[in-house]
Amino acid sequence: MRMESNRSSYCVFCSIANGTEPTTEILSQNDELVCFRDVKPGAPHHYLVIPREHVGNCKSLRKEHIQLVLRMEEMAKAVLQMKGISDLQDIRLGFHMPPFSSVPHLHLHVLAPATQLSSRSLRFYGPQSFWFLTVENLLKHLREAGPPCY
Structure with missing residues (x-):
């Protein structure tokens, strides 16, 4: 599923996924995905789920990546439940649209x-944020027309 070949720049998320970033506590992982804490949390529980393979961002995705996004969502919910979050209606799951993503690796x-x-976090992750694309909206775009084109 390699999305970008011949990458010459360093990617911190690739280092985390490959286990070469020793300060990162991995909360969950499998052959395809890794979950860890966000270094700048916007909520009491703020984690990131990334694919091990480098994928540029949500605009790099196509219809064939729907299952990847669903597996990312599944891992996210499993980690929340492992951390004691039982109300899965009181969560936010989503992706920042470029150029508003801080690391150019799908997360x-x-x-x-x-x-x-907080009010600051709502600007970045809230329902009114025009640069935060929820899993549901991303999947809708992928099923209907291809990658999001905001």
């Missing part, structure tokens, strides 16, 4: 409880 933001997001 799903996992935030809970959503009702405890």
